[in-house]
Amino acid sequence: MSKEFLPTILKQKEQEVAAMSYEELQPLRSTYSLYDYLKSHPQELQLIAEVKKASPSLGDINLGVDIVEQARTYERCGAAMISVLTDEIFFKGHLDYLREISSQVTIPTLNKDFIIDEKQIVRARNAGATVILLIVAALSEKRLQELYDFATGLGLEVLVETHNLAELEIAHRIGVRIIGVNNRNLVTFETDINTSLQLSAHFKDDRVYVSESAIFSKEDAELVAPYFHAVLVGTALMQAEDVAEKIKELKIDKG
Template sequence: MNILETIAANKAREIAFRKKIISRALLENTQLFKRPTFSLADSLVSSEFGIIAEHKRRSPSRPIINQSLPVADVVQGYANAGVCGISVLTDTTYFGGCIDDILIARSAVATPLLRKEFILDEYQVVEAKSTGADAILLLACMLKPYEIKNLSVLAMSFGMEILLEVRDLEEFERSICPEISLVGVNNRNLKDFKTDVRTSLEMAEHIPSEFVKVSESGINDANIVHELRQAGYQGFLIGEHFMKNENPGLAARAFINELMAFA
């Protein structure tokens, strides 16, 4: 069993457990489920820098990034820095997050929120909407095309947007569907966890302009963002580079100031 199969098996057990605790009907009856969503795509398209800042406590490649800061403090710092969106990792086993992190973030900011999670089941989409997320991440490497289609249709019916994450052209071509509005290219190789932004640069010409292109992982320099923008990317998901600082919000603000020098 490879790492993705292990993650999927663990996540399936977690989903089954959560379904027993809180029913889908109950989630659909929450106040946040009924709220209008913010558009992450519009926020990125109208921006000069396109930063999606991420709340991330740890990762499989780095056991400790920043576990001490309250979620509310981090996301408020990001919002004050002027980011276009905030990604919140809700996986517990590998990233140390939880679904309540979305709830806390939603109560703290009016910025578009992306639930970053290993989404395999419709229940997780309903859960995301009920806790205040505006968009969800779908991983092409973990889902079949019909699953991506069905999950995307459901999310779109709730007014949510979908960020489809791909690693190469094959994943993009077999997974894309009309409901997708954002395509993220993961610069991290999940086999050895090394990052290379050339992955995004090589994929740029293959993703039609109708999709908002987002580059993910390994982005730690304003010059890299400038190069990716020249290649057609409008969004840049940055987590560890900000979260490793004592004040992630100030780190994001400094990074954005560097980017503005290119404007």
């Protein structure tokens, strides 16, 4: 893959969407609101735990993982939500992983993918997702608003991912309630946890914020805990010898 990861991925997504058929809408899976949960549990840094077999930057992470057992462990150890990678080409995920995990847990599940079309959103809901990811860097503001409104109109919650102040302002402007700050630059795939710290100065009280990527240790979690409601962690959990112990380490008591 070229060094410009995001344009390469989006080109592939356009091809996938063009080949997708429209699915008939299925009933929405019943669970709690992620926004309400994060708002009502401010005393502890909450964890969004990710099932991720591989990534463009790291290559294979844990190909042999039992995805359902991993997800059950996440739920049992107190994760607020499970994020499931469904991109097949670059992350070795699958929509079936989302379907399998969603059928075996009671907490919210996030469809983690590069969503650019309504067809993907319907598929995510039909596979059991109650939350989807939209990435500001991948969409025009107009298209972001359209997809956000479409998803919320279907009863889904939306985690909107930002990486800089301009993107954060877009998320605020269109009324996003759950905002992610990705510490990873999606063009270079380099990470810097200071991204979260710098953008936290511009947060609004009525939103909830999630720090994504570059969270590997208790020290990392403690850095962002004063400013964020939750962290999204994938690699550190997928590589952990003791997943339960790693989750315990990352769930910081904010007092």
